[in-house]
Amino acid sequence: MTEEYDINQFKNPLFTVDSVLFTVKDAALKVLMVKRANQPFIGCWGLPGGFVDIDIDDTTDKTALRKLKEKTSIAPPYIEQLQAFSSSDRDPRGFSVTLVYFALIAEQDVSSHIDTVEDVQWIDVNQLKSLSIAFDHQYIIEQAQLRLQQKALYSMVPVYCLPEYFTIGQLKTVIETIIGKSIQRKSLIRRIEASEMFATIDEKVKSGGRLAQLYKIKPDVDIVNFERNLSV
Amino acid sequence: MTEEYDINQFKNPLFTVDSVLFTVKDAALKVLMVKRANQPFIGCWGLPGGFVDIDIDDTTDKTALRKLKEKTSIAPPYIEQLQAFSSSDRDPRGFSVTLVYFALIAEQDVSSHIDTVEDVQWIDVNQLKSLSIAFDHQYIIEQAQLRLQQKALYSMVPVYCLPEYFTIGQLKTVIETIIGKSIQRKSLIRRIEASEMFATIDEKVKSGGRLAQLYKIKPDVDIVNFERNLSV
DNA sequence: CGAATAGTGTCTATCAGACAATATACG
DNA sequence: CGTATATTGTCTGATAGACACTATTCG
Numbered sequence: 001m002t003e004e005y006d007i008n009q010f011k012n013p014l015f016t017v018d019s020v021l022f023t024v025k026d027a028a029l030k031v032l033m034v035k036r037a038n039q040p041f042i043g044c045w046g047l048p049g050g051f052v053d054i055d056i057d058d059t060t061d062k063t064a065l066r067k068l069k070e071k072t073s074i075a076p077p078y079i080e081q082l083q084a085f086s087s088s089d090r091d092p093r094g095f096s097v098t099l100v101y102f103a104l105i106a107e108q109d110v111s112s113h114i115d116t117v118e119d120v121q122w123i124d125v126n127q128l129k130s131l132s133i134a135f136d137h138q139y140i141i142e143q144a145q146l147r148l149q150q151k152a153l154y155s156m157v158p159v160y161c162l163p164e165y166f167t168i169g170q171l172k173t174v175i176e177t178i179i180g181k182s183i184q185r186k187s188l189i190r191r192i193e194a195s196e197m198f199a200t201i202d203e204k205v206k207s208g209g210r211l212a213q214l215y216k217i218k219p220d221v222d223i224v225n226f227e228r229n230l231s232v
Numbered sequence: 233m234t235e236e237y238d239i240n241q242f243k244n245p246l247f248t249v250d251s252v253l254f255t256v257k258d259a260a261l262k263v264l265m266v267k268r269a270n271q272p273f274i275g276c277w278g279l280p281g282g283f284v285d286i287d288i289d290d291t292t293d294k295t296a297l298r299k300l301k302e303k304t305s306i307a308p309p310y311i312e313q314l315q316a317f318s319s320s321d322r323d324p325r326g327f328s329v330t331l332v333y334f335a336l337i338a339e340q341d342v343s344s345h346i347d348t349v350e351d352v353q354w355i356d357v358n359q360l361k362s363l364s365i366a367f368d369h370q371y372i373i374e375q376a377q378l379r380l381q382q383k384a385l386y387s388m389v390p391v392y393c394l395p396e397y398f399t400i401g402q403l404k405t406v407i408e409t410i411i412g413k414s415i416q417r418k419s420l421i422r423r424i425e426a427s428e429m430f431a432t433i434d435e436k437v438k439s440g441g442r443l444a445q446l447y448k449i450k451p452d453v454d455i456v457n458f459e460r461n462l463s464v
Numbered sequence: 465c466g467a468a469t470a471g472t473g474t475c476t477a478t479c480a481g482a483c484a485a486t487a488t489a490c491g
Numbered sequence: 492c493g494t495a496t497a498t499t500g501t502c503t504g505a506t507a508g509a510c511a512c513t514a515t516t517c518g
Contacts, residue, residue: 011286012244015329052318054243054327060318083313084331086284086292095286097247097331099316169497187480189498194479209496210488227461228479228506401469419507421471426506441469442515460479460506 013086014096017063018049018137020144021076023122024161024174025107029148030122031141032110033133034071037119040092041134045123047141049098064101071120072110078160079103082144090136098135102144104160152178153229156195159217165201167212168192183230195224245318246328249295250281250369252376253308255354256393256406257339261380262354263373264342265365266303269351272324273366277355279373281330296333303352304342310392311335314376322368330367334376336392384410385461388427391449397433399444400424415462427456 021032033045048071049064057063065075082102088095107122114120123131125145128138151157158174159166168189176182192198192215199218204211253264265277280303281296289295297307314334320327339354346352355363357377360370383389390406391398400421408414424430424447431450436443 013247013284013286015245015247052245052327052329054245054320058320058327060316060329081315084292084316088286088290095284095290097284097292099329099331167497184481184483185498186482186500190479204497206489207496209490209494210498212497226479227463229459231459231480400471416508416510417471418473418509422506436470438516439469441467441517442471444470458506463507 011095014091014093016049016051016096016098017060017067017101018047018098018140019064019068019079019101019103020047020082020141021068021072021103021105022144022148022161023105023107023110024158024177025111025122027173027177028124028126029145029177030107030124031128031144032068032071032114033121033123035119035121036134041132044132044134045121045137046134047100047137048120049100060099061101064103068103071114072105073113074105074109076103076105076160078105078157082140082147085136085140087136098140100140100144102147104148104157106161106163108163149179153232154226155223156191156197157223159198165203165214165216167205167207167214169207169212171215179230179232181232187230191226194226197221197224243327246323246325248281248283248328248330249292249299249333250279250330250372251296251300251311251333251335252279252314252373253300253304253335253337254376254380254393255337255339255342256390256409257343257354259405259409260356260358261377261409262339262356263360263376264303264346265353265355267351267353268366273364276364276366277353277369278366279332279369280352281332292331293333296335300335303346304337305345306337306341308335308337308392310337310389314372314379317368317372319368330372332372332376334379336380336389338393338395340395381411385464386458387455388423388429389455391429397435397446397448399437399439399446401439401444403447411462411464413464419462423458426458429453429456 023030032048034048036042036044036046049067052060052063057066069075079101082100084097084099086097090096125141128141152175158178159171161174162170172183172185172188197218198215201214201216203214205214255262264280266280268274268276268278281299284292284295289298296311301307311333314332316329316331318329322328357373360373384407390410391403393406394402404415404417404420429449430447433446433448435446437446
């Protein structure tokens with residue numbers, strides 16, 4: 001049998017791309033949420049995202065970045081695919097699939113922009129349950145948070161929640177906020193050195209006590225994955 | 233602005249679900265491939281998969297399982313989402329997205345079935361480059377293989393390439409085939425014990441020397457992830 | 465017995481945790 | 492100096508690698 005493909009043979013699922021953009025701000029893990037202006041779930045908070053525009057986006061990565069840029073005005077320094085979520089009842093319009101990306105950014109790099117708009121906000125992940133969240137986005141955020149927590153144990157990705165120059169103390173706080181547990185400063189320093197991902201800056205900053213060394217990410221380095229997890 | 237959703241506002245991308253089903257057979261990592269009966273890439277080998285049937289499948293997981301079952305007659309004991317692959321040129325029909333699953337099965341559980349058909353075969357991953365592979369499926373298989381190799385270093389998933397009862401020697405061979413490097417039998421035994429995922433069977437089997445203890449997976453256990461990788 | 469494979473014992477290497485010791489700001 | 496934070500030194504603990512040693516089966 002040599003059937004030709006018939007575009008109408010199947011009802012196509014609704015397909016969207018959403019992003020979970022995290023940062024650490026005020027000692028809490030926050031996620032970028034958008035107040036929905038359209039149905040369904042109008043007025044609820046939802047993840048930034050939307051439909052692929054196949055005339056503009058040549059991959060779904062581009063869709064995710066385009067939608068994030070609409071809300072934050074910049075591209076996050078770290079983004080990866082999380083997972084697709086699908087079901088016949090997650091969207092009242094019918095079977096839908098959302099491909100979810102998971103991204104990190106320094107809050108300083110977006111706050112100036114989102115302070116000018118009403119409908120985009122950093123929301124503490126621990127306050128989601130007291131808000132009206134669109135679709136299954138709360139569940140999706142939980143899954144993204146689990147992934148971030150895992151990654152924080154074996155990689156340096158949390159550094160992408162910090163601005164260009166940062167101290168070990170800041171990185172330690174960010175990691176501790178993400179995994180919800182304190183870590184050994186010494187272990188962190190060992191990893192910073194072993195990873196060879198970072199360069200010291202010829203400058204130190206005040207910190208309440210001894211001045212702290214500034215670091216930055218070396219240009220064009222890959223994220224190092226360690227062979228052991230930090231303890232949980 | 234209160235725009236209503238307009239199904240025709242965007243050209244919907246083609247959306248498919250494909251699976252990379254691996255097994256270890258004849259001391260080689262093999263992937264289940266299907267000879268394509270339809271355009272595009274008719275006559276080439278491709279991954280088992282297809283369109284979501286929203287009248288039957290309530291999630292994409294169901295689509296993956298349904299398509300695998302069509303080709304193998306059974307559901308694999310291990311399946312997880314790998315990743316979505318998208319681009320405007322991976323399919324000649326236009327922008328397309330494929331959500332790819334990654335699954336493992338014992339070859340004994342499918343071989344009897346696929347031996348009766350012409351268009352489904354286990355193909356050695358190292359022989360793919362000499363064949364005509366549809367779409368970007370060769371690249372997708374490489375990505376799935378990398379994921380499997382990583383997982384083999386910190387979890388017991390390779391056991392799902394073995395039948396119900398298996399020996400430590402068989403598991404060792406499967407892991408070594410997957411990661412392409414020999415491992416310490418002792419390390420494997422330590423992990424089998426620490427994971428508490430397995431029960432010994434009151435039976436031993438011939439192996440050329442001393443009889444080997446049979447193991448099986450305890451019912452309803454979760455896959456244990458270790459905090460360290462085996463060395464690479 | 466010898467060859468082959470299964471399984472154990474045990475020493476080493478690596479790296480995270482714990483925490484003491486030292487360094488450097490600032491008032 | 493006292494307090495606070497940064498940074499280093501070093502000991503302990505957990506687990507993987509290496510590999511010798513023992514056990515069991517078959518011809």
